[in-house]
Amino acid sequence: MxxxxxPKPEQDKIDLLVKELKVDALVAELLLQRGIDSYEKAKKFFRPELTDLHDPFLMKDMGVAVSRIEKAIADNENILVFGDYDVDGTSSVALVSSYLLTYYPNVATYIPDRYNEGYGVSYLGIDFAHDNDFSLIIALDCGVKAIEKVVYAKAKNIDFIICDHHRPGATLPDAVAVLDPKRDDCSYPYDELCGCGVGFKLIQALSSRKGETINDLIPYLDLVATAIGADIVPMTGENRVLAYFGLQVINTDPRIGFKAIIDQLNKNQLTITDVVFIIAPRINAAGRMKHGQHAVNLLVETDMERAREFAKEIEQFNTDRRGLDQEITQEALLQIAANEEQERFTSVVYDASWHKGVIGIVASRLTETYYRPTLVFTKSGEKLAASARSVKGFDVYNALQGCSDCIEQFGGHKYAAGLTLLEEQYETFKAQFEKVVAETIDPNLLTPExxxxxxxxxxxxxxxxxxxxxxxxxxxxxxxxxxxxxxxxxxxxxxxxxxxxxxxxxxxxxxxxxxxxxxxxxxxxxxxxxxxxxxxxxxxxxxxxxxxxxxxxxxxxxxxxx
Incomplete structure (x- = not known):
């Protein structure tokens, strides 16, 4: 290690904060490292308020998105709330669908199947919408790169509202609205929201048009806090406010689905760490082992008995996931050990039989062991699918961009990404990924810090x-x-x-x-x-x-x- x-902050800044806040120098030092250099900022940090949240209409396309949803409700259209199968996606779908259902009945949810459809907006999902007379899809935690799919939906008279937080490509999909604070032309003051955070801004905008206040939305914050923790987005600014109040909801008055999970645990007060390591893996396990819709069903359930049944089922998924994850990790470690003839900057492993639902966790485990950018591949239909994980300070998404000529599809973040490629491209990709990382990584980053x-x-x-x-x-x-x-x-x-x-x-x-x-x-x-x-x-x-x-x-x- x-x-x-x-670096220690400047002494005069420490002295000033000591005087202003009446704290000792060590506390002042810790606050300054977090960008807190005044009484006002310290007050917001120690006493977050829901009024610190930004106006949702500052987000590009928010007004258009709200108007389109209001039109759908006025015209009695069917609305499909679509989201990815991970915690951020399923929480987002539970959030937006349960909010809309409080005042409009024609709302359904759709989570793509990890195995048949893969990540993000799918043609199968659009076909489902068309076959069941949905004319508006609200896509959450995905969609900012679904250019062809939005065109396909348009040909079927289906409109899209996209709520995403991933980096957009050079072109945006031709949707009614693309809500993504990472858009270059979006001047929203905070661009580190997770997908569920963007979904929350949408319901905040909708509720303000109905004369509701932010206090009316407090019961939804347990979902937002869980997604913030699970998606490992920065715990700063708006995220910290949402997580702070969301944790209070989890610990005092959680939704029935969370209560059913928490009742199985021997825990009184949950911290964000507990949310990340106890609640999130269970919600994730549904999409990994069976189908993400099971997680949504639990998160929107209002009957305690049914919620207990769902929670029991999800607990079993999580137990199965754990066993598989340990087994595959051992096989992957043996594969790496057998191929370590020369010094490598990456770990890339593949086995056609590995369970697609746990390769992301296995990639994380391998990164912990060997501490270098890691990819774990398995067979997915006719192609190979992989989960990528990185080491602190190295952007694996950029490295994949450098190998894009032998990748079919990829997406993700700086530290975690997913991709698919043709089997015949595997060896070429493996060599290219090693080359790109070797040429761009600072060798110091290969020692944990x-x-x-x-x-x-x-x-x-x-x-x-x-x-x-x-x-x-x-x-x-x-x-x-x-x-x-x-x-x-x-x-x-x-x-x-x-x-x-x-x-x-x-x-x-x-x-x-x-x-x-x-x-x-x-x-x-x-x-x-x-x-x-x-x-x-x-x-x-x-x-x-x-x-x-x-x-x-x-x-x-x-x-x-x-």
């Missing part, structure tokens, strides 16, 4: 500091949990490897006689030798609470030791 200490917010002494660590840091939540990209580094630490003699296979490290440490403070390092069991015999060491960690037999104490959540 590379430890990179963030821990970004350290600040150096800290044990005398600065207190329950009060942890209370303030907890108010920085919800955490996510752009607002990560503060990471500290402390030097001259010594274990008090209690260090041991713990866990069934002794994978984890438990310590009790002092610094210059101050302490002891307990610490836990997950997957750091192999570092026991670093702290043995009371040798001095440095550590990077976050601050955490440990509850044991009713006693709550501060602990260090160790990330690495040297």
């Amino acid at each position: 590379r430890w990179t200490i963030k 821990i970004r350290v917010d600040a150096l800290i002494d044990f005398k600065q660590i207190s329950p009060k500091l942890l209370r303030i840091i907890n108010q920085f939540a919800p955490f996510g990209p752009g607002n990560m949990t503060p990471v500290f580094m402390a030097e001259s630490l010594r274990d008090t003699g209690y260090a041991k490897a713990v866990g069934q296979t002794e994978d984890h490290l438990k310590v009790s440490v002092k610094q210059h006689g101050i302490g002891p403070i307990g610490g836990i390092g997950f997957k750091l069991g192999s570092k026991l030798s670093v702290v043995k015999n009371k040798r001095p060491f440095a550590a990077v960690f976050t601050l955490d609470e440990n509850e044991w037999q009713g006693t709550v104490s501060l602990q260090l959540k160790l990330k690495d030791l040297k």
Whole structure:
């Protein structure tokens, strides 16, 4: 691991914030790193308000989109709400459809089949709309590149409203409206919304035309917060406001579908991390193992008994997904190990039998192990389909663009993408992808980096500091949990490897006689030798609470030791 200490903000700025906010210098330093340099900004950060959200009509095409939906309702048209099969897509579909259904009955939902239709807007979905007399499709979390498909729909007298957050291509689809804050000609003040966030802006615009206020939309924020967490978009600006209030809904009055999932867990207060690692994988498992419509059914259900049935079914999908994911990861690791004759900058693996629903997770696991841009391929109909994952700081989407002459179709983000290609192109693509990455990646990026917010002494660590840091939540990209580094630490003699296979490290440490403070390092069991015999060491960690037999104490959540 590379430890990179963030540059310390200018001292006069720290002093000013200390004076304005009456906080200590360490807290001022952490706030300045997050762009918070005034009382006003600190107030918005610590006390988000729904009134901080932007006017949805600032988004390009929003007025046209709202007018088209109002016309559809006035003319009694059938509206199809279409979205992708991942968490962002299914949450978006549940959000927009359940909102419209509160005042208009002719609304149905459609999630494409991961295996027969693949990602995004599909010809099969348009045919379904045509066969069932839908004249308006609202596409969520997809569609900004569906140029030919929108033309196909138009020929069948079907209009499209696209709500997307992916990067558009050079040309936009000829839809009635394309709501995407990443459009070059869109001056919306915040361009990091997820698909469900764009869907929320649409219902915010619709509701304002009906004289409703933002408070009327609070019950929908549990969906938005889940999509924000699952899609790993920046936890800044509008996303942080939506996630902050969405978490409150999840913890106080969640929709029936979420309640059915949460009731199966032994958890009281859920953080955004719990949403990402507990709720999101279960919603995702439906589209991975069976069909994304199962997730939508759960998220819109209003009867508790039926929701419990759906949640039980989804729990089973998730269990099956876990087993498959472990099995395929092992096979992929063996494949990489067998082909490591020379130093490589990428990992590209393929097996026709691998389950398409879990290749994205496998790609993430391989990236964790080998830490380099990774692609996992499987057979999908006549073609090969792959999930791509990247390392921090490297844009895999751009790298795929550099290989576009041997790709059929691709889309995604900087760190995660998907693609299809013809089987005969596989070896050519593999060589080209390696070449593009080798020529463009900074070799330093192939060593995982821990970004350290600040150096800290044990005398600065207190329950009060942890209370303030907890108010920085919800955490996510752009607002990560503060990471500290402390030097001259010594274990008090209690260090041991713990866990069934002794994978984890438990310590009790002092610094210059101050302490002891307990610490836990997950997957750091192999570092026991670093702290043995009371040798001095440095550590990077976050601050955490440990509850044991009713006693709550501060602990260090160790990330690495040297």
